[in-house]
Every structure is written in structure tokens, then in C-alpha cells.
Amino acid sequence: MKFSSSLLVAASVATLATAAGSTSKPKNYIFFLPDGYGPASETFARDFANYKSNNTNMLPVDELAIGYVRTFATDTLVTDSAAAATAYACGKKTYNGAIGVDDNYKPLGTILEAAKLDGFMTGLVVTSRITHASPAGFATHTYFRDLESDIADQLVGYTHPLGRVVDVMMGGGRCFFLPQSDEESCREDDVDLWSIAHDKYNWTMTTEREKFDELDNGLAEDIPLPFAFIPNLDHMMYEVDRESSLEPSLTEMAITTLNLFDRLTKDSDKGFFLFIEASRIDHAGHAHDPIGHVHDILEYNRAMQAIVQWINDGHSDTALLSGADHECGGLTMGVPDYAWYPEVLDVARNTAGIYAQQFETFNETANATETDKMKYLKEQIFEAYGIKNATKEEIEGYFTADSAEIYLGEVLSARAGINWSTLGHTAVDITLFGHGINTHNMIGSWENGEVGQFMANQLGLNVANVTKILQANESFVQAIGPDAEGKKLIKRYRLQHDHEHLHEGAFHKH
Amino acid sequence: MKFSSSLLVAASVATLATAAGSTSKPKNYIFFLPDGYGPASETFARDFANYKSNNTNMLPVDELAIGYVRTFATDTLVTDSAAAATAYACGKKTYNGAIGVDDNYKPLGTILEAAKLDGFMTGLVVTSRITHASPAGFATHTYFRDLESDIADQLVGYTHPLGRVVDVMMGGGRCFFLPQSDEESCREDDVDLWSIAHDKYNWTMTTEREKFDELDNGLAEDIPLPFAFIPNLDHMMYEVDRESSLEPSLTEMAITTLNLFDRLTKDSDKGFFLFIEASRIDHAGHAHDPIGHVHDILEYNRAMQAIVQWINDGHSDTALLSGADHECGGLTMGVPDYAWYPEVLDVARNTAGIYAQQFETFNETANATETDKMKYLKEQIFEAYGIKNATKEEIEGYFTADSAEIYLGEVLSARAGINWSTLGHTAVDITLFGHGINTHNMIGSWENGEVGQFMANQLGLNVANVTKILQANESFVQAIGPDAEGKKLIKRYRLQHDHEHLHEGAFHKH
Ligand SMILES: [Zn+2]
């Protein structure tokens, strides 16, 4: 873990000092959402990083902390990603499950849409499916987050009333772009969105890392926009599991997109709005997997550090705000005995899900005896994941657990002295980070909607006008609202315990 | 719940604006420690206050948030109150259990001692025993927090090598001032510290609220200094249990002391250093009692609001910083199902401990039948505490629980959708609040020791010099260090699960 902390301290202080009293505004805005990153997760990852480096450093984002965000949704005190993304994007709180719509299912203009209409470049760079709630909330509208085919349709411009509003998309979720006849599809219709995007809307649709890498080299006039890099059917891999020959890191995707936008807007008086998400900090929280959680958090920190460096390095007209949508998993450290042991997390080289899959594969080996299997589980799975000298009880529990993945995570967590209280989110305020021009104005405590309002105001955007245009489109309003069945769907979602995790696990069965 | 929020917003913003670039320093410093107040506790109390008032206001302290504090101790990643208080007071991290001493048991000068030596007035105003770890860390020195008789001896000046360093003390813990011959004593010796303090060190030692009230009226020359108001043998009451005829609120104690110091230092170029603690937010966290927790947090907020008002109202030479020592209880809200219900906490009119005591009394009634007792438990205890229509299982669990108090708290918590993961503390960073001159310099993330260093620097104090004086006193160094038995005591403390709670419960048995 090599973070150049001293550099960041200097930069932050300088920002506060020189920008005080300034009335100039940024040309470009980056909003970076670390999904499911609560206050405990920051201490958690810092303690791990410091165990590794044997010091007491700050994390890069520690240096950028400026305030807190109050995250509750309109229907409950614990928000989901959809309601929170909508609040950040539209400046208005809504109900859990809502994508760019208000409590009455009416569309709300987003900061990204307003930027696009005003001549800015726009981008969504995430590690979840690109159709997942957080990116969806910035560029699409529907009464329920699970309607990811509809979200994909809007993302490419196919059914979006404003036409195409996104210039660059990077993330997973290709299955929602394939017609149901394709065995890799998650759609329930015959729309071949991948081809439609390419043919009708001129998208460069690619799954290849080489095509992504070429973005860094091409001349401005060669850049094949709009550009979608969607290498995976489902989410991108967790950082610790990532195969770098197939997938760039979030840091690489973020910086490549920034450089691209910088070249494209250099001679314009309009800049860009870029939404970036470290999406899977949250997924590891739902899965109670400290390994996926800590490594995706550290990658978020690397990306934030790289962006701050990029801003300081000749892009002082770009401002950065970053805040989570909510906490995830109810993480606490020091359970039960005033000590937690980050060293326990320094063994695993993959997430629990990979180890569980690996055992599943071995378990299906025809000629493996019961003894072989138990030995394999203990030595190749438990030991490799960091559960040294697993007890008989720990091993046996694996076979009766609802989820092998979660079981492994919880056993390792217990040994590390950390606890997860829920498979869902919790209500605690999250930390707001900022760097660059005028971000010191966001020191203090804010509603999530106020953060969105601030950014739109800084770019001089009229989001209310976008709302007006969208709501005047009666057929669109009709199309994205719930029928009786849809209202039941939302109600069920609201009542369902730990639904988000179930939702994650269920996605492949269409 | 009537907080004049708009006032505070205006005040905070004004502070940031006008103080920027200023090089002047405060004459007076207040450090206000809300013990065991983690980030989740702030959301928790705000959601409850907003349920009561049917709005979405901020809490008073929300308006004052400027940063956060990294709290780990030198021996574990989860601190106790002793190590944390020492870090704040002395500017240096130490081991859990340490009171004003470093890892080698050597005394460290405190900001309060440095202030006293430099001619400032000094005070400790708390709701725990005045001999408890947090106030002790600011004015005394010993290798282990449980040596509260020794701490009391130093507090009055009896065994403190610098003589008396405290001018005003308010809090509980009178039992440590009484000789063992007194049946109310917690001491294991014959020292009548109450009389010694009065006779040899000129303290006004009082248990009477009337004497406290007189502080507000007397002329400066009539104020009987040094002054100790110690109404209770043990801690002060939780705010929700408080009998106001016997005990003032923390807000009253804080403001009375501020007015007193203000009158006494008006014509001096030296001001005061005041340590205030909302001590029992922590105790309710250890007890998993959401009722004690929420009401002591709201009282902390009232006190903070009153202090900000006091500063704004003609005392702009006073600065305020406030930060917890650590989180307590591993509180999370939204367990298990994305909703938490603050309304469940709006029934109880006392803490769980009071209800448990009440049942104990009824249970010992000679002629009550089993049926009477069950009926009483259900109707007068469970219902009154907020557990409506208690189930058979909930009632039966009461009789097998290790602690009736904790059991009640946990049943109510489960119904409210909140979870406590530990009977001890957790590692999460805590929030730093500030108001007044130069406190904007503390925006961001800090080690707890850095907060102490900043305050000492702001008052122009030389804490290192106090350390030098203390460490040069060989017999004192000898007296406060551990012998072989003492080292075992510290080791046992370090290994003991949930020790702080046990410690709380055990105090009366000497
Ligand atoms: Zn989320």
C-alpha cells in the first residue's frame, strides 16, 4: 500500500486556503460514489492498510473529508441505492427502489441530463452492472430499480425521451443488452440492444480491454464516441479477484475517461460531468466478506488519490465530491473484546465467493471421497481464505449454511474481531469528501439531495427545467410508472428482509 | 425538542468566514467529550428527535461538525476511555487503562495542568464519577484507571506533585472521598479525603443543589473556590432519570461554570480551560439501553447548543472543540430489514436499570403470587419501558438473562430495529465538532492526540514542560507506576472481554 499522503495533505490545505472567498466556478464536476461505504468501513480499511505497512498513516480519502451526509429515504430511515442515487442526481429525496422518479413516480431531471442538454460531456464509470441502481439514478427513470432492461434501453438512448444523454459508459451488465434468444441474456424480450445501440445510436459497444486501452492513445478526432466498455455479463470483478488482462481497474477507467473528456472539451467553454462508482464495496458488505470489502475500499482510495493528483496536475477547473449512498452490513470492529485483528485478513487472495465456487467444483469431482473433500475444504478453502486450523464446528457449519459465501465471510470476520449486524444497509450518516474549487463550501452536515443541488449549481445547470420537459412527456410518464402489479412489486420490495442481497444473488435467473 | 437550528447555522458559517486567516487566539478553551458517542449514535438521536417533532431537522451538533478523530490506543485498535482521555489531554497516545501516563507508565503533563501552572482557571464538569477515566486523564496520573481513590487524592491536591490543579469539580463519585469506616465509602483506606480537601486545601465540598445554585448569584468575591459539587456516591443520574431537585442538568452545570469562570477571569489576561463530559452516553451503550443513550445524547446536544449561544453572546474569545473518545456498543440501525422505528423509544420514562430495580422491589414483596409477579412484569415493566404486548418468550427470557437491565434494553432495541454488537467499544472514527475562533483549522481527519496538541497550542501552553516537571519527581513516578501485581492487573484488563461493562457493575463492592 503506497499512498503519498503528505502530498495530499498539502493539496487539501492549499485548496481551502486559496479558494476561500473565490467566486469562480468549476468547468467540470466529478461525483464519485463509494457504494455502501460507511464510517466504520473507513477505519476498517485504514487499520488493514496500516497493518500491512506497519505505520499509522491516513487513507487518501481521510485527507479529503469535509462533512457528513444524511441519507434517509422518504419511506424509511434506511435508504437503498436507488433512492440515494436519485437524491444525489436529482436533488430530491424519494422512496426506496425509485430510479430518477419522485414519490408519485413522476420523472425528475438529473444533473447528468441537465449537463448533456447544456452541452457538457457526460459519463458513467462503475464496477457494478451499468444498469444497476446507482448509475441508473443519474441517467434514467423508472418506478423500480429491478427493471434493468428498461434502464439499459434508456441508457443507450433507445427509449429515453431526451435521446442519448450519456457519452461514455463503463461497467458490467452486458446481459441486459442481449435478446432473450441469447443464452447469456437477462432480458425477457427480443430486443437486441447491443446492435441497436451500435446501428441506430452510433455507439461503439465493446467488451475488449484492448479497445479500452486504445482510448488513451487515439487522437481526439479518432475517439469513437459514444463509447461503451461493458466486458462482463454481470458486475465487474471485485478488485481482489480481477483479471487485469480482461478488466482495467476502477482507477484506470476513471483516469482514462478524465483524459478523454479533457481532450474533447479542451476548446469548449462547456466541460463534463462524470459519475464514478466503486460499486462493489457494497456487495461485499451484503455478503459479509471482509476481503472483497477491504480491497474494493483500497481501490476506491487509489482512484480518489489519482483523481486528486489529476486535478492538481493542470486541471484545477475540475471539482470532485465523493460520498457514499449509505452504510452496508452494519459493520463494527472490536467484537467482542476491544481488539480487532486486521492481520487475519492478510491471507486471502480472493473473495469468499471465489473460494466457495472452487469448493463447489471440487465437490463435484466424481472420484473424490468424503475424506478428500473435508481435507480439501480445510486446507484449500478455509486455510487459503485465512481461517487457520479451522475447528470441526467451523467446518461442519459450512454444509448447513444458507450461503457458503456468507458463511466463510462470517467465520473469518469473527476471527478478525469484526461483526456484521445485517444483510442490508444501516442508517448511519456517511462521510463527504471533496477536493477542488469551492468544495470547502460543503463543510458540515447535508441532506443527500443538497449535495446534488450544490453540484448542479456549481455547473450552472437548470435541473428543474429537465424535470419540466420530462414530466410534459405524457407517454413517457405513463411508461415508467407502475401498474397495479408494479405497485405490488414496490410494496414487496419495501417489506422484504435483506432484499438487496437476495436481489444480488437472484439476478441470473430470468 | 426545541432546537433553534437556524441560529446555529448562521453562527457556524459566520465563524468560518470571519475567522479565516485570523492569527488571533482564544483566551479560553472548552473541550466537551461525549463519551461513547459514535457516528451511528448521532443519526440515532436525530431520527428520534425528528420523530418527536415530525420534521427533518439537524441536531445542534450536526451544525458544528468539522472533522473526525482516529482513536486507536497503542496496545489495541479499540481504545478505552482512559487511553483516549490521556491522548486528548496530553497530546500523546497510550495504552488502555492508562491515566495521564505513557506506555512506560511515566507521567505526561496535561493541558489542564499546563493551564493551571500558567495562571488559567481550570474545571472538570462531568456526569460520571469525577474519579472516572475521562476527567481523571485531564488532571491526574496513575498506571491504572481503577485506582479511583488515588485519583481522588490527586484531584483535590492531596497527592498531586503540582499541588491542586483543579479549581472547580462537578460530578458524581463521592464514595471515593469517604474513609472505609463510612458505609458509603468505596475506599480501602482510612483517608477522609472530604475533610482533608476542606481543611487542608480549602475546598468547598458540597452535595447540595442549593449551594450549586448559589454560584449563579454570588458576587465574584463571594465565590467559594476551589469548589466541588459532588452530590452522588456513584455517577450522576442518567438525564431521563434525573431528579432535578437534587441534580442540575449537564447544561446547567456547564453554563454555571462558564459564567463563574467568566466573572473570575474578566480582568485577567489569562482565561480558563474547562473539560466537560456527557459521560453516560457511554454507560447506556454498554448497557444496550436505547433510552438512556438517546436522552443523554439529547442533553449533550442541548449543552452544546447552550455553549455555542454563550460564546456568540459576548464571549467570542472562547473556543469550543468536542469529540468522543470512542464509539460504544457497536450500535447499528436498520436491523434486520432496512427500517428502524424511533417511535418504539417514545414510551419509556426511565432507563432500563430503573425498571429492573422496580421489578426487583416488587419481586421481594412477601405476599405477591407468581401470577401477580408475571402480571406486574408485563404491565408495569415491559409495557412502561415500551415493549408492548410482550410475548411469552420475551417475558420468560427476563428470568434467565445475565442482566435484567441489558435484557430489557436488547428486547426494546430489537423492536426498534437497532442492534448492539458488543458490550464494549468499537474502533470506528468519531466526529469532531467545533465552534469559535480558529476551530476551522481542525477541519479534516486527526489523531486524538493532535486535537489535544492543537488546543494547548491555541492557549499558548507548554505541556512538554509539565511532563518534564512531573517526570523529574522520582518519588511520584515511583508511586504511580505498577508493581508486579499492578502489571498483572493491566494485563488482565487487556484480556478481559467486555471489561468496561463489568467494571461499571462492580464498582460498589470494595
Ligand atoms: Zn448502495
Ligand SMILES: [Zn+2]
Ligand atoms: Zn447495497
Ligand SMILES: [Zn+2]
Ligand atoms: Zn469512554
Ligand SMILES: [Zn+2]
Ligand atoms: Zn465505555
